[in-house]
Amino acid sequence: MxxxxxxxxxxxxxxxxxxxxxxxxxxxxxxxxxxxxxxxxxxxxxxxxxxxxxxxxxxxxxxxxxxxxxxxxxxxxxxxxxxxxxxxxxxxxxxxxxxxxxxxxxxxxxxxxxxxxxxxxxxxxxxxxxxxxxxxxxLPPLAEQERIVAKLAKLFAQIGIMKKALERIPRLLKDFRQQVLMQAVTGKLTDEWRIKNKDTFSMPIDFQDLVVNSSNGISKRYSETGENTIVLRLANFKEGKRIMGDERLIRLNHKEIEKYKLKENDILVIRVNGSITLAGVFILYRQNLKCETYCDHFIRYKVNEEKANPAFITYFANNGEGRKYLQESLSTSAGQNTINQKSIGGLKINLPSLEEQNEIVFLVNLLLLKADLIEEKYKLLKGNIESLPQTILHKAFKGELVEQLPTDGDAKDLLEEIKKLKIKK
CATH class of the missing domain: 3.90.220.20 (DNA methylase specificity domains)
Structure with missing residues (x-):
């Protein structure tokens, strides 16, 4: 001690x-x-x-x-x-x-x-x-114990109020992100841009008419020959973003690597999953320095970037009418939800001009970045608040939380009283 x-x-x-x-x-x-x-x-x-x-x-x-x-x-x-x-x-x-x-x-x-x-x-x-x-x-004098307990009760109540206020922030951020994406795919985000540029919002088009090529992922799970290659699974993504670590390595030959190698702006669609909220979701792939392929739980699409911004396509597919169509196109068997290329190809997209798509992607990235910065500040503040009780308690039991008063007496006398009581028993 x-x-x-x-x-x-x-x-x-x-x-x-x-x-x-x-x-x-x-x-x-x-x-x-x-x-x-x-x-x-x-x-x-x-x-x-x-x-x-x-x-x-x-x-x-x-x-x-x-x-x-x-x-x-x-x-x-x-x-x-x-x-x-x-x-x-x-x-x-x-x-x-x-x-x-x-x-x-x-x-x-x-x-x-x-x-x-x-x-x-x-x-x-x-x-x-x-x-x-x-x-x-x-052991402090009894009067000081009571002051410490009262002070702790007051401080912990204030911490509780702060925690309660912070609890609302994740929900507010989630709602904000959803609103941004909904406005992105309904044209509201770029209302002013269209007026300024004298542009109309959209032209209905089937997703299949934007696809340059597509392919289901590799089904291989093991091989003794070939080059160790990353084969991405759903576990390597979280909320549409690539999570580094825990990659599966499978030996693939040169032909397989070339066929399944992912490139910048490829779109991965979750072909099969036990969750109805994940099956049929579009993921925009961002290339890194490593060669990465994808497993057969995904379908890979390459879109014509002279007509469509792949990021805008993912926004449309994952929100509003696009997401509703894809969910309704799922088939369920043995607890697994699946979607095929024909159903995905039938997704009707309200496609604005490429210039407006680029503007939408720019604005979405800007607004979501602001939300991410707020979330980082929230996490830092939450961590600081969660550590406050231990900091306060540490001060309390070093005698630094409340003032020591001469009228409190000496805890040595208290201890002697307690020991005498123990002897009497």
Whole structure:
């Protein structure tokens, strides 16, 4: 423990400041519990585990995971407070702060403590009662404990308000992106551009009339000969973007590489997938330095770029009437949704002039970039806010959160009182 505690604080241990009531716990098997359904909360290592028909405790207590608790995940609590009638199994330690310590103060301390050296086990960490008793505890005077608890309650409430406000941002960003893409394919995004350039919006055309060539992906999964080549799967894409890493390598011969090699502005269409929201989705491929091919879960299309901007085609296919048509063209069998080249070719696209398509793609990229920048700021702010509780708790238990007052007395006297009480018992 940090020895640089305030003068009126004292170093103690959990055994000094809390009664450990583990001997009163009673585990109940899930089979027996199913026969004893009631309205009494039944608690385990990480919280509520169900309900039962009777109780062991009827008071305010602190529960701390004995095994299976997230001891080293500071984004999660390992201790929690319960009140009223309850039943606790043997996966949670049961603590009650002694008369000169507050349960809430004990709770906050246990949720910021570094359990390294106190928990053991490899696959399932465990905190024995013996090690629990040895955990060091910085004990301030009772009046200061109460001020710290009150200050923490106020600060945590403010953090809760900030978190609540931030929760809206991902949904707002998602809605914004969808609105941008919908406006892109309905012509609203470039209303002013058309007036300025005296252009009309669209000319209906079948997708097949824009296709230069197309091909299903390679079905090969293994070969002992040939050159190790990346064969992309759906797992290599997320929300239409290439995710680097976890690429599948298959040995392909020169002829196969040439046939299935992807090039800049190729369009990959998800030919088969268990999800109706993914099957038939268009993905615009952006070439990187590596040679990449594609598996047979995709169909690859090359469009005539003198007539169509491939990015605009993906916008149209993945949104509004385009997406509706493709979903309705899916066939389902054995839990898999599939679409064929004939159905994809029948997609009717409201195709504006190439100049307007380029303007649409430019504006979409600009607006989505702004959304991405806002999202990065949101993630940074969210991470900072999520780390605030631990920062605040660290300050609290170094005596830096509230002022020490001369009228608080000395915690050494508190500790002596607690020890005398223990001797009397």
């Amino acid at each position: 940090d020895e640089n505690l305030p003068d009126n604080w004292v170093s103690s241990s959990i055994a000094d400041v809390a009664d450990i009531l583990d001997n009163l716990r009673k585990p109940v098997s899930s089979v027996e519990r199913a026969k004893r359904i009631g309205n009494i909360p039944y608690y385990g290592a990480t919280g509520l585990a169900g309900y039962i028909d009777n109780f062991i405790f009827d008071e305010e207590l602190i529960l701390l995971g004995e095994d299976g608790a997230p001891f080293f995940d500071k984004s999660k609590n390992v201790a929690f407070k319960i009140e009223g009638k309850s039943w606790v199994n043997n996966h949670a330690h049961v603590l009650r702060a002694k008369f000169q310590t507050r349960n809430d103060f004990l709770l906050h301390y246990l949720n910021q403590f570094n359990y390294a050296g106190f928990v053991g086990g490899t696959t399932r960490l465990k905190l024995t009662q013996g090690d629990l008793k040895k955990i060091p505890f910085p």
